[in-house]
Amino acid sequence: MTEPAPVFASGVDNERLNAQLRFLLEVDKLKRVLRQNLLVDGSRRENSAEHSWHMALSARTFAEYAPEGTDIDRAVEMLVLHDIVEIDAGDTFLFDGADAETRAARERAAADRIFPLLPEDQAERARELWEEFEARTTPEARFARAVDRLSPMLANWHNEGGAWVRFGFTRAQVMEKVKLIQEGSEALGAYATALVDDADRRGYFRA
Amino acid sequence: MTEPAPVFASGVDNERLNAQLRFLLEVDKLKRVLRQNLLVDGSRRENSAEHSWHMALSARTFAEYAPEGTDIDRAVEMLVLHDIVEIDAGDTFLFDGADAETRAARERAAADRIFPLLPEDQAERARELWEEFEARTTPEARFARAVDRLSPMLANWHNEGGAWVRFGFTRAQVMEKVKLIQEGSEALGAYATALVDDADRRGYFRA
Numbered sequence: 001m002t003e004p005a006p007v008f009a010s011g012v013d014n015e016r017l018n019a020q021l022r023f024l025l026e027v028d029k030l031k032r033v034l035r036q037n038l039l040v041d042g043s044r045r046e047n048s049a050e051h052s053w054h055m056a057l058s059a060r061t062f063a064e065y066a067p068e069g070t071d072i073d074r075a076v077e078m079l080v081l082h083d084i085v086e087i088d089a090g091d092t093f094l095f096d097g098a099d100a101e102t103r104a105a106r107e108r109a110a111a112d113r114i115f116p117l118l119p120e121d122q123a124e125r126a127r128e129l130w131e132e133f134e135a136r137t138t139p140e141a142r143f144a145r146a147v148d149r150l151s152p153m154l155a156n157w158h159n160e161g162g163a164w165v166r167f168g169f170t171r172a173q174v175m176e177k178v179k180l181i182q183e184g185s186e187a188l189g190a191y192a193t194a195l196v197d198d199a200d201r202r203g204y205f206r207a
Numbered sequence: 208m209t210e211p212a213p214v215f216a217s218g219v220d221n222e223r224l225n226a227q228l229r230f231l232l233e234v235d236k237l238k239r240v241l242r243q244n245l246l247v248d249g250s251r252r253e254n255s256a257e258h259s260w261h262m263a264l265s266a267r268t269f270a271e272y273a274p275e276g277t278d279i280d281r282a283v284e285m286l287v288l289h290d291i292v293e294i295d296a297g298d299t300f301l302f303d304g305a306d307a308e309t310r311a312a313r314e315r316a317a318a319d320r321i322f323p324l325l326p327e328d329q330a331e332r333a334r335e336l337w338e339e340f341e342a343r344t345t346p347e348a349r350f351a352r353a354v355d356r357l358s359p360m361l362a363n364w365h366n367e368g369g370a371w372v373r374f375g376f377t378r379a380q381v382m383e384k385v386k387l388i389q390e391g392s393e394a395l396g397a398y399a400t401a402l403v404d405d406a407d408r409r410g411y412f413r414a
Contacts, residue, residue: 017398020268025361031257050238058231076287
């Protein structure tokens with residue numbers, strides 16, 4: 001690999017532009033982070049970059065189900081950024097309790113390394129959005145999290161139970177995860193519940 | 208694959224929600240469309256979904272290089288949508304003249320099929336944004352196109368010339384593509400020119 005080229009453009013802060021380029025080249029690695037769930041067609045595992053794209057589009061498409069006054073642009077911005085920490089921390093499977101315990105520390109270390117590749121003002125904003133997403137302190141974060149949580153449920157449901165079947169989850173375990181969807185969007189929470197009911201009828205859950 | 212589950216949520220337009228779900232499931236196929244350029248690390252070809260994610264993040268990161276008054280949220284929305292037509296039309300390589308001739312018709316047919324999966328108001332907005340992106344009639348579209356055009360240049364440059372070397376392009380052929388970057392952002396156009404100069408020094412172009 002070649003290092004970023006020097007910029008000779010007048011009127012451009014070259015140090016700043018090169019910092020932005022280094023960040024964008026670094027986050028390209030998110031395309032190599034694999035998630036547990038498959039693509040909708042079941043052909044292979046999904047990576048976290050293409051997942052983030054689908055989440056940005058989903059949040060926009062489902063905008064009307066966010067509480068009134070939710071800033072969808074901000075929710076989309078969060079979803080575009082939300083998985084970048086996985087470049088160092090890896091994807092943590094939602095149902096892996098042991099992994100989840102160390103997840104917060106690993107992701108924080110990743111945020112400490114990756115966001116500061118950006119110029120300081122942009123690094124601060126990215127960090128702030130990521131913290132907000134994690135802490136679910138705003139309607140935007142709660143809605144973004146709801147959309148992100150619904151997505152693997154749809155994929156599992158479309159793949160004859162997918163990871164639910166593969167790992168042998170019970171209905172109760174999956175319903176526990178639906179709570180976070182309900183907190184971000186009443187309508188999407190209701191849909192997720194209907195989906196779990198249907199998956200249960202189809203025998204996708206361990207008794 | 209299982210068809211979308213019926214929704215029993217009260218207060219939700221079930222027909223509308225199911226149309227949105229069908230659209231989101233359909234566009235998942237963009238993860239299977241491969242582009243000519245490689246990931247930054249050179250490990251494999253990039254797909255159009257993960258590319259769209261990287262473009263959304265790039266537009267936000269480069270926001271300050273857009274002409275004053277450019278609505279970056281709208282540019283990001285365009286970039287999230289811009290490649291969806293490739294699900295049917297395939298990715299058209301920038302330097303493939305013959306393919307480019309039939310591209311417009313193929314992409315229009317794809318837009319006619321895919322966007323109307325959405326509820327009518329959303330389908331109209333998506334179509335409008337895509338047409339705007341293609342026609343470059345606004346600062347948002349010109350900036351989004353500039354970001355989209357710069358990206359494969361960066362990837363080629365980082366991969367010892369990448370597709371430039373593989374297909375044997377001249378400096379003049381590549382500089383022809385830089386014009387569109389200049390039209391969307393003076394600073395990014397200047398950077399692209401510096402990149403081509405450097406690539407030329409490194410011998411990445413056919414004489």
